[in-house]
Amino acid sequence: MSDTVMTRREWLLTDRPQSRLQARLGRAYLTWSRFAANKLAVIGLGIILLLLFVAAVAPLLAPHSPYIGDLKNARLLAPSATNWLGTDDQGRDILSRLIYGSRLTLQVIVLVAVIAAPIGLLVGTAAGYAGGWVDAVLMRITDIFLAFPKLVLALAFVAALGPGIENAIIAIALTSWPPYARIARAETLTVRNSDYIAAVKLMGASPMRIVLRHIMPLCISSLIVRVTLDMAGIILTAAGLGFLGLGAQPPLPEWGAMIASGRRFILDQWWVAAAPGAAILIVSLGFNLLGDGLRDALDTRSGGQ
Amino acid sequence: MENQTQARRANKRASDILKAVASFVVIVATTYLGLLAVTFFIGRVVPIDPVLAIVGDRAPAHVVERTRIEMGFNLPYYQQFYLYVKGVLQGDFGTSVLTTNPVMADIRRVFPATMELATVGTVIGAALGIPLGVLAAVKRGSLADQVVRIIGLIGYSVPIFWLGLLALLVFYARLGWTAGPGRIDVVFEYTFTPITGFYLLDAVLNRDWAAFKDIFAHIILPASLLGYFSLAYISRMTRSFMLNELSQEYIVAARAKGLSETRIIWGHALRNAAVPLVTVIALSYAGLLEGSVLTETVFAWPGLGLYITNSLQNADMNAVLGGTIVIGSVFIALNLLSDLLYRLLDPRTRIR
Numbered sequence: 001m002s003d004t005v006m007t008r009r010e011w012l013l014t015d016r017p018q019s020r021l022q023a024r025l026g027r028a029y030l031t032w033s034r035f036a037a038n039k040l041a042v043i044g045l046g047i048i049l050l051l052l053f054v055a056a057v058a059p060l061l062a063p064h065s066p067y068i069g070d071l072k073n074a075r076l077l078a079p080s081a082t083n084w085l086g087t088d089d090q091g092r093d094i095l096s097r098l099i100y101g102s103r104l105t106l107q108v109i110v111l112v113a114v115i116a117a118p119i120g121l122l123v124g125t126a127a128g129y130a131g132g133w134v135d136a137v138l139m140r141i142t143d144i145f146l147a148f149p150k151l152v153l154a155l156a157f158v159a160a161l162g163p164g165i166e167n168a169i170i171a172i173a174l175t176s177w178p179p180y181a182r183i184a185r186a187e188t189l190t191v192r193n194s195d196y197i198a199a200v201k202l203m204g205a206s207p208m209r210i211v212l213r214h215i216m217p218l219c220i221s222s223l224i225v226r227v228t229l230d231m232a233g234i235i236l237t238a239a240g241l242g243f244l245g246l247g248a249q250p251p252l253p254e255w256g257a258m259i260a261s262g263r264r265f266i267l268d269q270w271w272v273a274a275a276p277g278a279a280i281l282i283v284s285l286g287f288n289l290l291g292d293g294l295r296d297a298l299d300t301r302s303g304g305q
Numbered sequence: 306m307e308n309q310t311q312a313r314r315a316n317k318r319a320s321d322i323l324k325a326v327a328s329f330v331v332i333v334a335t336t337y338l339g340l341l342a343v344t345f346f347i348g349r350v351v352p353i354d355p356v357l358a359i360v361g362d363r364a365p366a367h368v369v370e371r372t373r374i375e376m377g378f379n380l381p382y383y384q385q386f387y388l389y390v391k392g393v394l395q396g397d398f399g400t401s402v403l404t405t406n407p408v409m410a411d412i413r414r415v416f417p418a419t420m421e422l423a424t425v426g427t428v429i430g431a432a433l434g435i436p437l438g439v440l441a442a443v444k445r446g447s448l449a450d451q452v453v454r455i456i457g458l459i460g461y462s463v464p465i466f467w468l469g470l471l472a473l474l475v476f477y478a479r480l481g482w483t484a485g486p487g488r489i490d491v492v493f494e495y496t497f498t499p500i501t502g503f504y505l506l507d508a509v510l511n512r513d514w515a516a517f518k519d520i521f522a523h524i525i526l527p528a529s530l531l532g533y534f535s536l537a538y539i540s541r542m543t544r545s546f547m548l549n550e551l552s553q554e555y556i557v558a559a560r561a562k563g564l565s566e567t568r569i570i571w572g573h574a575l576r577n578a579a580v581p582l583v584t585v586i587a588l589s590y591a592g593l594l595e596g597s598v599l600t601e602t603v604f605a606w607p608g609l610g611l612y613i614t615n616s617l618q619n620a621d622m623n624a625v626l627g628g629t630i631v632i633g634s635v636f637i638a639l640n641l642l643s644d645l646l647y648r649l650l651d652p653r654t655r656i657r
Contacts, residue, residue, distance in 0.1 A: 140335055141339070143332075143336065144335065144336050144339030144340070145339075147336050147339075147340075147633075147636060147637045147640055148340065148343070148633055148636065149591070149594070149595040149632050149633060149636045150595070151595050151596075151598060151599075152595055152598060152613070152628075152629050152632045152633065153343070153629065153633075155598070155613065155614075155617060155625070155629070156343075156344065156347050156625060156626060156629045157347060159347070159617050159620075159622065159625050160347040160348075160622075232461060232462050236462075236464055236465075239464050240464065240465075240466065240598075240599050243464075243466050243599065243602075244599075244602065244614055244617070245618065246617065256464070259464070259466065259467050259470070263470060263603075266470050266473065266474050267474060267478050270471075270474055273467065273470055274467075274471065276467075277463075277464055277467030277468075277470075277471070280463075280464045280467065281459070281462055281463045281464065281467075284461075284462040284463075284464075285458060285459065285462040287462075288458050288461050288462050289458065292458075
């Protein structure tokens, strides 16, 4: 058993990695193979990658303009070779609007995640590490927000801030951080008394440094899973706000708003409302599948809820 | 000696219970205050000036000023908040600009419609979701398990208002199996007298079977939609609770005793899974109250959700915030209720 050439797989899975990089790659490979064994999760990942791709090259993919339609000749046409998904009441190509709409969907979920996840992470780790009355107060506030119905609260926020996609994003972010705070706190509590934290403390690290450098990184993976699982809910809430006319305003091709405008023609030109709803369903299904797969692959401790 | 320890133990128990009750009261009070603080804040940052909404934009400056003082807007915020909380606790949510009624009276009128819809939805969701979850757990990894999983995942992913529109298109417009939007046909508008506000129940009380049939035809579609959402949640939770129970040792013991598989699954495992399931059903009921906002809009169902969205579109903030507070309160109450039920039903969580 001398130095035969290792296959790439053996190199990745070796018990004695030669370098930190090799160990990390090995871990990533294991996680990936656990993830890839779940077919539905891979489908979910495919859907999300497709969404990213479509959003990135929307102008190249869209066969027509998403904003300018032919009001004279092309109103409410049925799906055909020129307009694959038909046209809406203003003669605009629905497929092109869907393609451009993917950018809005992506904008909403990325911004909500970027606003809500750090808030939750900060509140949760601070509460968990500080303990005492800081913990009590922060968690009480978290619980208060958690006890609210999300959509109704978002509705009230948007009513106050005024309709528009930016305000919808703020409203959704304001209502979605509490679960992240809960998770971050729970993770913090499990590690705060461990030996390595005591060691860092002995070396004189400030609480700030301990939380930022040694606790937060450990919360990230469970947070990513939770955020991914929440994405579908965020998309649905944003679409709901759009449907009620409180999210993206015309002529933006937001999928929820497109359903609202197609609602008037549902009995005769059903495709106007059907297509954007199908898009929402596919994308949020993709996030749910991906989130489930990630949870199983990353979270080796517990098997879900 | 024996008596003394017993007495001490009883004292300890009493003080423990007192402590639990006190913390419960604190939780309810702070959560409710938090809800009111948020709605108060929203009501103050809203760009619509509540004074101008009443006196109109053309009112002279001194009238505006006087109304502002009469409405208490010259007071510091903490006093305004105090007055606001006092008002809400007395059931005073202000007057709706749209309907000119007190918001509380409006809500009292529309709320039973929402409750009825959410109740029928939960019944449908539990009646289908629990057996499906049990089936998925018992035949873990089988095709049936996968199908239940996919049904659930789609339930989590589909926009309810879109599914509602398609359901109306297919079952009402094309097939004609159900009635259209609304709660009851106009034909019954003058002959049907609501008693409790729950129309299905009212029809039974009135022995008005024609009306019952019509009301049922109206409620079945939106309630099934809501039921699908609670089915997605309930079946997933039932599956995981059942898997947990089926791996316990008492199941092995029951099998060793020679009990039938049916008896083991439905009599033993499900009965133990029922404790957490009750809390799941309570939470799903709360979720349906929220889901009703969009469903009611699609089905023109005259409930609280439609009231809120109509008020939103007319910038009627008192009505919006009143509706938010009511839904929020029910939500909080159901959350606490599920927590309490869990403690009552599961002997392991009782205070020792």
